[in-house]
Amino acid sequence: MVMRGGYWPEQPPVSSKISLPVPAFNFPDPGPSPQAGLPMVIYPTIQFYDGRMANHMWVQEIPDPMTQATWGGWLEIHPETAGKLGIKKADLLQVKTDYGTIRIPALPIYTVPEGVVAIPAGQGHSNFGRFANGLPGNPFELLAPDIDPVCGAILRQGLNPEIEKTGETFDIANTDGSFFQHGREMAVxxxxxxxxxxxxxxxxxxxxxxxxxxxxxxxxxxxxxxxxxxxxxxxxxxxxxxxxxxxxxxxxxxxxxxxxxxxxxxxxxxxxxxxxxxxxxxxxxxxxxxxxxxxxxxxxxxxxxxxxxxxxxxxxxxxxxxxxxxxxxxxxxxxxxxxxxxxxxxxxxxxxxxxxxxxxxxxxxxxxxxxxxxxxxxxxxxxxxxxxxxxxxxxxxxxxxxxxxxxxxxxxxxxxxxxxxxxxxxxxxxxxxxxxxxxxxxxxxxxxxxxxxxxxxxx
Ligand code: SF4
Ligand code: SF4
Structure with a gap:
């Protein structure tokens, strides 16, 4: 009896109503951005989350599900937007806000809408370990030293950094040959x-x-x-x-x-x-x-x-x-x-x-x-x-x-x-x-x- 988890007498089902108070959130209007660049999103990745997993060799080697990139960060930009700005894959960009500057390679890809850029969180470590150190780029360096007054999280919205080409390149180690199937009907x-x-x-x-x-x-x-x-x-x-x-x-x-x-x-x-x-x-x-x-x-x-x-x-x-x-x-x-x-x-x-x-x-x-x-x-x-x-x-x-x-x-x-x-x-x-x-x-x-x-x- 004990090995099976014990004995409880049958109880008739009870119905009850549950109502929870829903707090009213008033998100403050972030107002106009102090910079005039493209709106930028910083997102946690499935592999690194906020960066705590970055010193694991398998996690670095396994391609990111969407970009198929490995070993290092990148700046995602829609191919149309990249074309208008003359940005090509692997162009090393300088991304600057009022709070910091990073250098990161460009990855024109369809993961972001036109006119928006995105950087995955989790890379750009200098003192974490042998697999994480020395890879570009840490987007947290671009953030204001504030937290969101409503939810207490890091303030990641309202960023419109200045983005400039440095004239240098940094190759992205991605494993995909093409974005498309070219009519071969592989994934149906x-x-x-x-x-x-x-x-x-x-x-x-x-x-x-x-x-x-x-x-x-x-x-x-x-x-x-x-x-x-x-x-x-x-x-x-x-x-x-x-x-x-x-x-x-x-x-x-x-x-x-x-x-x-x-x-x-x-x-x-x-x-x-x-x-x-x-x-x-x-x-x-x-x-x-x-x-x-x-x-x-x-x-x-x-x-x-x-x-x-x-x-x-x-x-x-x-x-x-x-x-x-x-x-x-x-x-x-x-x-x-x-x-x-x-x-x-x-x-x-x-x-x-x-x-x-x-x-x-x-x-x-x-x-x-x-x-x-x-x-x-x-x-x-x-x-x-x-x-x-x-x-x-x-x-x-x-x-x-x-x-x-x-x-x-x-x-x-x-x-x-x-x-x-x-x-x-x-x-x-x-x-x-x-x-x-x-x-x-x-x-x-x-x-x-x-x-x-x-x-x-x-x-
Ligand atoms: S088969 Fe798909 S869902 Fe399953 S582990 Fe592989 S990638 Fe993930
Ligand atoms: S069995 Fe088929 S899929 Fe596997 S290695 Fe040979 S040809 Fe390629």
Missing amino acids: TISLEERNAMAASGQKPQIYYPLPDGYEKSKDFYPRQMYKEYRWTMVVDLDRCIGCGACVAGCYSENNVAVVKREQVLKGREMSWIRVQRYFDDDGKAAKWLVMLCQHCDNAPCEYVCPIFAPHHSQEGLNNQIYNRCFGTRFCSQNDPYKVRRFNWFTFTRPGSLKWQLNPDVTVRQKGVMEKCSFCVQRIIEAKLDAKVKGRERVRDGDFTTACAQTCPTGALIFGSLLDPDSRVSKLINDVRAYQVLAHLNTKPAVIYLKRVTQKITV
Whole structure:
């Protein structure tokens, strides 16, 4: 009885009315700004908040969800406004108010409306720690030394700083190649009405199954892959994804993914196995995210080009990378249409005690070796051993999941085997929203996406 939490006699439900006094706030009119520049917003970021998280290497390395920038602050300005002012990406700007001056690089982007600029809080430290120090720029230096008399918070509004180009540049280490999808339909949306109509008509999604059934003699050159026990698959529900990047952090932690820092990110050498790609609509007014990782293709273009068979197709559908075969030709990366393979240009090490952070179940990689998402193969092996020890023939759906799926706060990532007809993934791939990225390439990806649902909002 005590172990179950104790005993309480049944009580009849009681109804009561609650009314709380709502305080009347009178926000003082800030009056005309003392400066004549563009209105500026300082905002806390999902990664650094007010800056307290800035000395964490993963948080610096994982791209900001909206700007996709890493390692340092930036000033966001709408591309139209930037064009009118002759400001280009990476122009180092001097931003000045009555209270302070900072130097920060410009980032023309659609995250702000025309005529407004924004700076994320949290960067620009000089004496915090090895990962935070020396990066631009701290917008708190621009603020008046006052607090809001009404709510007691730092006074951040009413800033119209003078903004001038310094003539210097400071490159922004962002990881996005483009703002737009260029008609390739990678991150796909569907209206609620369309989704409901498709569901009502019993329409099935067009999926090229990563299973023997997914092959057609007229289309397929290579023989079908045969599976006996499992076909590991991931479903990514884009309607649940909020672009937070927690899945990326979970993967860094689980899989000993190297942190390469700003200089290498600028050269496109980041090592993340999973990334959250942001795309703006063509008019720049809305953004959406696409979680991208190795698709563990059934018909994997990376496997056929390796001269030494380092990318290997397992009997459970995993596209394994055999590190001690790989000698770094990078043909696989060139042939991978999803660009999820990562090459170790150096042997990246962890400073000081951070080496104790390494997961002993996952091999560390060295210079000259290709790597990528393994669908957390170490967890698959552990789950199979566990099932055996417990006398079960197979791993059951839900016995384990990948690190990214475990970390996702919204449950957007679902992992399981397609050979289990009752698994969540087997059911979800028949959802009318299901689709595969770059399906026309006939790679038969084992990562199936569910389209994001859009709704008209009437106010
Ligand atoms: S997504 Fe790229 S790396 Fe992964 S199996 Fe397909 S082709 Fe290979
Ligand atoms: S999949 Fe989940 S963890 Fe990853 S960005 Fe989307 S919401 Fe965040």
